[in-house]
Amino acid sequence: MGSKTPLYDVYKDQAKTIDFGGWDLPVQFSSIKEEHETVRKKAGLFDVSHMGEIEVKGNGALKYLQSVLTNNVEKIKVNGCQYTAMCYENGGTIDDLVYYKRGEGDYLLVVNASNVEKDYDWLASHAEKYDEVEIVNVSNDFAQIAIQGPLAEKILQKETATDLSEITFFKFRDGVDIGGMKALVSRTGYTGEDGFEIYCSPEDAAKLWNLLLKVGEEEGIQPCGLGSRDTLRFEARLALYGQELTKDITPLEAGIGFAVKTDKEADFIGKKVLKQQKEEGVSRKLIGIEMIDKGIPRTDYEVFKDGEKIGFVTTGTQSPTLKKNVGLAIIDKEYTGLDTEVEVQVRKRRLKAKVVATPFYKRSN
Incomplete structure (x- = not known):
């Protein structure tokens, strides 16, 4: 059996759960398609308590x-918060993550569960040469x-006096009161839709979950599982570590070059290789x-x-929004032009496909 989040007991009888990276998590409540559609048109609630949180504090934190x-x-x-990657010397990706600046010399890094x-070991091993940096894995302090x-x-606003419209994209507030519970609320997400990620104490998680489902009833809120989380992020072309990003795939190959600032003064691990890739172009890319x-x-x-083999699929599915069979693939750059015909090895057959523009879905507002 995997680890259980503080919300497991709340939904274990309502959802189909699976082992995901050592965690027992809900894959779906109703159906993946229904949950997907609910998030695109109304609102969905996800348990993402399996994500990891690492605190980096001290006068040397920024430099480090x-x-x-x-x-x-x-x-x-x-x-404010920011999306970033952490790389090996060869440019391969250790993880993609978001960090929150809570104060001067006070950062919270949110990393992938698996x-x-x-990540913690890597961060700790590279902190030794920096004075005044403290790194603590605080994952158990948060749901x-x-x-x-x-x-x-609209739903979340019913339970808080904080004006949520003031928390703009990739900004957050700490200590927000939601129905009498304190939480860090950030305007971020992994679905391609507007929304918030709420970091609360594990003791408050079940109460908060039930509260949001209750106050969002009239708007049609639904609990959602990992299945729709994956189809939603895929349509919006948001990378998944282990698929679009791995130790063998650089952020530039995966199309997240916007999170790689090779022109910043500081020297960072992997900078040399990534700078070269930015200047010369990558030999393969995600399409x-x-x-x-x-x-x-x-x-x-x-x-x-x-x-000739020119690459591989990183994620693929039947897109619930487009009703088409689509995928993301890393292929040699000479074949990445739109409408280029390629073949995908599906079991024993090679089936025709064509290169198309991404993201597959972009919200209209």
Whole structure:
């Protein structure tokens, strides 16, 4: 049995749960398609308490983070957060993460669940040469609930006096009172929709979950599982560590070059390789494909052109919004032009597909 989040007992009888990176998590409550649609049109509630949180504090914190993260940490003000990557010397990705600046010399890093120990060990091992930096894995101090969808703000606003419209994209407030419970609320998410991620104490999680489901009833809020979380993030072309990003895939190959600032003054791990990739271009990159023949391009399926292997699928599914079989694939750059025909090895057959624009879905407002 995997680890259980503070919310497991609340939904264990309502959802189909699976082992996800060592955690027992809900894959779906109603159906993936229904939950997907609810988030696109109304609002969905996700248990993301399995995510890891690592605190980096001290006078040397900024300088230290600049040396291990690809984005420019200096640019973020208090109550702001930023998406970034952490790389090996060869440019391969250790993890992609978001960090929150809670105060001067006070940062909270939110990392992928399956990478918590690896990330913590890496961060700790590179902190030794910096004075006044303290790194603590505080994952057990937090539960995390995401409310996502066009009606998310309307629902959450019913239970807090804080004006949520003032928390703009990639900003947050700490100590927000929601129904008598204190939480850190950030306007972030992993669905391509508007919404918030709420960091609360594990003791408050169940009460908060039930409260939001109750006050959002009239807007049609639904609890959602990992299945729709994956189809939603995939349509919005948000990278998933272990698929679009790995130790063998650099942030530039995965299309998150916007989070890599090779022009920042600080030297960071992997900078040399990533700078070269930025200047010379990458030899392969992440693109969208749409199937022409009948079939679904699944993770790790090989992609061919004229009998030669040119890459592989990182994620693929039938898009609930587009009703088409589409995928993200990393392929050699000479075949990445729109409408280029390629073939995907689906079991014993090679099926026709074409390169299409991504993201597959972009919200209209």
